[in-house]
Amino acid sequence: MDPVIVAGAGPVGLALALALAKRGVPTIVLDEAEGPADARDDLRHPRTTVLGADTAALLERLGYPQVYADGTTWTGWRTLRRRQEVLRVDFGPASDDEPAQPSPVHISQHRLERGLRQTLHGHGLVRIVTGSRVDAVDEDATGVTVHTRGADRTWWRGSYLVGCDGPRSTVRKLLAVRFPGKTAVDRHAVAALRVDLPEPGVALLHRDPPGAGTGQEVTARPLPDVLWRFDWLLPARGELLTPDELVTRIRSILTTWCGSVVPYELVGSAEYPVHQRLARRWRVGRTFLAGDAAHLMGALGAQGVEEGLRDAENLSWKLALAWHEGASDTLLDSYQAERREAVGARLRATDQALPLVRAGGTWNTVRHSLLSGSARGHAELLTDSHLGRGSAASPPVYGRSPLALPAPRPGGGGSGGGKTAGSPLVATCATPPGGLVVDVPVTALDGTVGRLRDRLGQNLLVMLIAPGTGVWDSRHWLTAGLMPRLASAVAALPMRAELLVTESYPGATAHSVLLIRPDGHLVTAMVGCRPAELYSYADLARGGPPHRTAPQDEPVSGRTP
Template sequence: MDPVIVAGAGPVGLALALALARREVPVIVFDEAETPTSAEGLRRPRTAVLGPATTALLERLGYGAVRRDGTTWQGWRTLRRRTEMLRIDFTSSPDEAPLHIAQHRLEAGLRAALLNCGPARVVTGCRVDAIEQDAHGVSVHTRGEHETWWRGSFLVGSDGPRSTIRKLLGVRFPGRTAVDRHAVAVVEAELPEPGVALLHRDPPGAPAGQEITARPLPDGLWRLDWLLPAQTRQLTSDALVERLRATLTTWCGEVVPYELIGSADYSVHQRLARRWRVGRVFLAGDAAHLMGALGAQSIEEGIRDAENLSWKLSMAWHDGASKLLLNSYEAERRGAVGVRLRATDQALPLLRASGAWQTVRQTLLAGSGRGQIEMLTDSHLGRGATAASSVYARSPLTLPAQRSGSKSGPSPLTGGCDTPLGGIVSDVPVTAMDGTVGRLRDRLGRGLVVVLVAPGTGVWESRHWLTAGLMPRLASAVAALPTRAELLVTESYPGASAHLVLLIRPDGHLVATMVGCRPAELYAYADLARGGPPVPSQASGPDPTDASGASAGADDQVGGRRG
């Protein structure tokens, strides 16, 4: 079968390619650049804040140095005027700490891991200018150093906000322009509380509504962002230095020695592609969505796109896929990102208001700035109402195929534990069938995971219980599932009773639960997780994996024809 083609060698494209290669899917990555991004990238500051789950994913994929290449925050402070309104200490809970990393380091680490992964190739200096697809694959034409046609089983456009792939597909990209505007600088300086990120609202001497963030990077570097009025001209270098010196004086009591490494002035847009899939072509990352207002992290969401799509394309490449499985990518990820964009749109008038909006803001926030502070902090840390939903509640792959026959069985909404159906499972200690002890998070990504909650297994040696109780029958049922699956045992799981069985997707989302071992029910849930039986690729007529309801409308046209 032909390789998967990924257009775009940014963090999202490289993460997707690495996830596919780890699953033994051959992949070709098109990079428009002639050479990889170097350390000069900090002169036009681009960085990413990654949540703990995303950092763990990159480590699991083989980028083991990601924590060393970035800075794991020790804490977070939110100030208003001269008062500290909120402080979060991550030293007592390092598993919850975000990681801040320069984009050029992130790309270099992912590229190195990909090139050591086997069935992967990065082709530099080429740009896609035409696409054709049929029932068996995609033909892609590139120009540049490699002016030729390429053949792939699927194509993923992760080629940024001006995506050529999206334009060739004719997919609309509606949204809002310049909802926020920032000046940003990377400086080397000694600031108070190294390793602690800072959000300062209404600093002394600044105009009302001003916001400044300071986020630590390795080697004594900091990224500073200033919120700017939307209609003002781009800051001159002198004006930027004046802001920088005023900020350092406010925080340090004097202008401390500093070195300005790089700076930029940028606007934040909010956009969401109408479709994320057209036949065998998919969109991911900035090609599918733009965000960044109120501290939202576009790269973080893009890597979640890659994680979601990679296991589905892998299953399609190895075993074939149903239309439902491939359509679920758009349903889940577009839905989750849409939730975040809508929440941000609703929060922006409250946090950026002036004039007539001021009364509304004061009413809703009870005349206090604390509600604003908490909302801003949650958005910057990727949690709360303005965060993308981590629960795919309406996914076609996570709704129970059938309810438990027992009235005392688990609820179809909660899953019988603290994790809702469609939500991300908790990272608990588990034991594999070979007696290996580890963490649940480390076993994800290879296929479906079946976890039995069995109190007492942590006390006895595994050789005593691996062949006792439910284990033999459950192991046999797992071996008979229609797709690859692994059986694990945990002594306890939050909110779960004894003998609860959890079925988990490769990306860690809960598909279904049941009490005890009922092979037919487990099989039905596993079949649901893969979207039903795969459609034979040899089927006649239109592509059997095409998106549901696709027609020859403006959003469905595939650009470029081979002469």
């Protein structure tokens, strides 16, 4: 079968190629640039991203364990308003009084791309072609043909095409997919400074700092090598900040935080607007969109790169299944159904929050002064958004996915009530169907002990909650209780699956069985082992029986002028 073609060699395209290669799928990455970006250019035009612990764990599973060494973690986060600390978060392991608060990873985009390229280097299933810009796409019933211009002006044949080619995506334009949204909802001035601040490992968000006008906002986030990224919120539409004005802002905020203008080195600076856009379609036949080609975000601290990496994780296992075994339209369409809904919910939440936290004027100043709860509520909202927490920013729940069993509705009645009670075979746990599972200790059938998170990425996972198994050797419990029947049922599933055992799982009772997708999202939890039901749930997870040749409504063809 022909390789998958990935257009774009940014973090999302490289991560997708790596995820496909880990699943045995050959990939061609078409890189419009002539080669990797120079590190000095990256510092002069600072581009960084903040990755949550789950996303960093994904990169580690893909074979990039240096993500923590290439970036930096924080010891804490402070949110201030004027001269008062409104909120503080301390990162670290769990204690008697507090649950674990894992720090995000702050990494420059150049280092992230370099690390992913190094991981891909020498991988026999991935070919990166530099200096190649897509200018035509043709599709038929068995694959996609892509033409590029540049150093390798030629036609490429692939089984699927994924456009990861950024906000001005040529692939999206060739597909005639609309990209509606809002322009310049926020605007920021960014500076990379080498400076010593009072709390070296603590990121800081300061609203209305002393000496600045109402509505001002400054963020400082640590990077490796004593570097900090400073962001100043600017009027959404206004004149460019001059170098002298930037220096004035730097000196002012250093005086506020340090008591005087401490020595600093301005390594680089930039100014950028934040747009919010969402592509109408993320799949057209055998072509998909991911990352900035599919969505733009960034207001209130939203991280577009992290959402793009979630796109790559979601799409990679589905394309790998399609490449190896064939796939139904339900499975391939579920990428758009899940990811577009999740990103759309994030954008809608940002749209609703922006008028509250960005409102200006005399009345807003008085309201903030009189209602301390309002100020704290806004601080919590901004902090959660920057740290990837809360209902709008945390990892998504694909509750409306066609691949997840709907959660049982408590109190459901018979047909007369218009609602159907949940199946007695469906169990409950702390994770809803479509949600990201909790990382717990697990034991494999060969006795290997590890973490659930480390088993993700390859196959469907079937996890039995069996208290007490940790004190017995695996050869004893393999032949006891549910295990023989469950092991036989797992071996007969319609897609490859691995059976794991854990002592406990939040909210789940003993002898519950959790069915988990390769990307860590829950399909369902069931009571005990009934092979027919387990098979039907696994079939649901793969979108039903596969079609070797995916049908399409109309042929896809596009060319640049």
